[in-house]
Amino acid sequence: MDIRLIWLAVGTFAIGVESFAISSLLPQIADSTGVSLTQAGYLVIAFSLANAFGSPILAALTGTADRRRILTVSALVFTVGAVWAACSYGYADLMAARVLMAFAAGLYSATAQATGVAISSVDHRARAISVIVGGTSMAVAFGAPLGALVAGYASWRGSYFMVAGFGVVAALSIWIMLPAGLRGAQLGIRQRVAAIALPGVRGALLTTLLNLAGAFTVIIYLAVIATQAIGLSREWVPVVLLAFGIGAAIGNAAGGQLADRVGARRTVVGATVMNVLLLAAMSVVPHLPGGIMVGAFFAVVVLWGATGWAFPPAQASHLLSLSPGNAPLVLSLNASALYLGIAAGSLIGGLVLQYGTPSDLGWVGALLPALSLFGMGLTATRRPPRAALAGLG
Numbered sequence: 333m334d335i336r337l338i339w340l341a342v343g344t345f346a347i348g349v350e351s352f353a354i355s356s357l358l359p360q361i362a363d364s365t366g367v368s369l370t371q372a373g374y375l376v377i378a379f380s381l382a383n384a385f386g387s388p389i390l391a392a393l394t395g396t397a398d399r400r401r402i403l404t405v406s407a408l409v410f411t412v413g414a415v416w417a418a419c420s421y422g423y424a425d426l427m428a429a430r431v432l433m434a435f436a437a438g439l440y441s442a443t444a445q446a447t448g449v450a451i452s453s454v455d456h457r458a459r460a461i462s463v464i465v466g467g468t469s470m471a472v473a474f475g476a477p478l479g480a481l482v483a484g485y486a487s488w489r490g491s492y493f494m495v496a497g498f499g500v501v502a503a504l505s506i507w508i509m510l511p512a513g514l515r516g517a518q519l520g521i522r523q524r525v526a527a528i529a530l531p532g533v534r535g536a537l538l539t540t541l542l543n544l545a546g547a548f549t550v551i552i553y554l555a556v557i558a559t560q561a562i563g564l565s566r567e568w569v570p571v572v573l574l575a576f577g578i579g580a581a582i583g584n585a586a587g588g589q590l591a592d593r594v595g596a597r598r599t600v601v602g603a604t605v606m607n608v609l610l611l612a613a614m615s616v617v618p619h620l621p622g623g624i625m626v627g628a629f630f631a632v633v634v635l636w637g638a639t640g641w642a643f644p645p646a647q648a649s650h651l652l653s654l655s656p657g658n659a660p661l662v663l664s665l666n667a668s669a670l671y672l673g674i675a676a677g678s679l680i681g682g683l684v685l686q687y688g689t690p691s692d693l694g695w696v697g698a699l700l701p702a703l704s705l706f707g708m709g710l711t712a713t714r715r716p717p718r719a720a721l722a723g724l725g
Contacts (some may be wrong), residue, residue, distance in 0.1 A: 335406075336451060338503040339459055340444045341467030343407050346498035347437045348471025348508040350414065351379070353479025353495075355552050356569065357488040363487060364488065365423040372630045376552060378427055379434040384668040385549045387438030394439065399447045404507045410436035411499030418492035438671070442664040445648060447664075449528035450514060461589070466646075472637070473577025477570040518635040533653040533662060537669040539704040540647055543604060544673025546611055546700030547640050549681040550693050551576075554633075561618040562629050575630050576705055579637025586640030596650035603646060606639035614694025644670070 341566050354361075354376060360370040394402050413433035420426040452460035478492040486493075548559070552574065555569045559697050583603075590599040613632045620628055642654070651662040677697070 336509050337448055337463040339502070339509045340403070340448055340464050341470075342398040342498070343403065343410075343440050343444060343502035344467030345471045345475060346407070346467075346495055346502050347410065347441065348468035349475030349479055349498060350433065350492070350495045351468075351471050352476040352551075352573075353483075353491055356480040356485055356555060356573070357491060360483060360488045361426070365426060366591060370675055370682060371423070373552075375427060375677065376678045377675045379437075380671040380678065381432045382431045382434035383438040384671035386426065386435040386674065387667050387671075390435060391442050392440040392449055394443075397444055399450075400510040400512050402443050403447065403510065404503045406436045406440040406443065407499050407503035407506065410440065411496045411503065414492045414496035414499060418489045418496065419531075420547050433636075438496035438667060442667045445663045445667075447510070447514060449652065452652055460575050460588075468584075469714050470581060472580045472641075473574065476577065480570055480573070480690050488554040509651050529551050533651065533665070534652050536647065536654060537665055539600065539604070540669040541644055541673040541676070542700045542704035543607060543647075544681065546607065546668050546697040546704075548674045548677025549684065549697035549700065550611060550614055550677075552678050552683050553690065553693055555687065556685065557614065557618075557690045557693060560631070562626060564626070567608055572633060574629070575633045576637040578632040580641035583641040584645060586638070588643065588645040591646040591647055591649040594648050600602030600643060600650050601705070603639050604701050604704055607636070607643065608705075609696050610636040610639060611694050611698035611701070614697070616694070618691040 353693050355591075358369060358372045358375075361375070362369045365372070410433050412430050413436060416432065417426055417429035420429055448460040448464045479494065482494050484492045552573060558564045558569055558572045560565060587599060587603065590602075612633055614636070617625060617629045617632055622660075648663060648666060651666050677700075680696065680700075681693055684692050
């Protein structure tokens with residue numbers, strides 16, 4: 333394995349820590365800024381939307397720039413945003429800081445994956461993506477519980493200072509370890525959006541959006557399920573997050589290897605089917621007898637973490653197989669679809685809690701990846717008209 337991939341993953345780890353730790357920080361943030369828990373949850377949606385729409389625009393503006401420079405600068409801007417968040421005076425100030433972080437995170441993630449593909453051989457590109465996405469998996473496994481632990485001693489502001497530290501490490505590592513001179517092609521917004529017309533891409537992006545929406549309908553409120561539906565005390569929440577993260581780390585590595593060995597599409601379909609079943613199981617477990625409920629809950633959490641995080645590297649590899657010559661385009665669009673899915677899932681989960689119960693989150697979440705199985709059929713659509721692809725050459 334190319335050691336440079338590890339340093340690219342340090343940046344996705346920093347981004348992942350902030351993205352996943354915030355779910356455990358929302359009550360503190362709500363109390364500190366004087367807003368409701370629902371309003372604090374808008375911070376997640378704002379970050380996801382800014383990331384989704386900002387990533388392709390920034391990628392277009394920086395298309396021909398040195399990738400080492402882009403990655404380093406975006407990591408530093410993310411760090412500045414984290415410090416801003418830690419020192420913010422109120423809710424609006426914190427919201428603005430998170431939007432800045434989202435823009436930097438979106439540019440970093442898309443550029444890091446494209447760079448990983450560029451420095452890897454064709455038969456190892458899915459594994460390269462899995463290593464980079466693995467930074468997020470490690471953040472889920474260890475960063476989110478660590479962020480909650482730091483917040484317990486130094487408030488949510490301390491967690492943001494910790495994230496800023498990770499951002500500095502990522503920027504320095506990338507500047508030292510990556511070679512200069514790696515550049516992408518100059519592609520405008522129209523060309524990037526036109527990539528949606530490439531054969532199969534539209535259906536694949538829909539698959540990404542629906543899978544992530546289903547997952548984040550539950551992930552954002554996993555602590556609520558653990559405490560209110562399963563009956564665990566709040567002291568068990570870090571253990572639940574750790575169990576999910578360990579499964580995610582295993583699944584991420586397995587997803588990349590399976591995509592290379594048995595095919596990306598097969599891996600995506602298998603992971604999606606398992607996600608449907610395990611998300612539905614999250615609504616079944618609270619109704620099991622008390623003697624087996626807790627054990628079954630942890631088993632489902634670990635397995636779901638594994639299947640859920642097997643999906644991203646396999647899906648990225650599948651998109652690349654649809655259009656090998658347009659890696660930056662399809663990866664950027666996939667990142668946007670991913671964050672739109674996170675925003676949608678966060679919103680749907682909040683509505684479920686408003687009108688239902690925590691035990692309803694699982695089956696509602698399961699409906700979304702189930703719908704994505706139909707979306708996968710769109711990947712076999714006919715080739716678009718020649719004019720639709722003229723601007724992509």
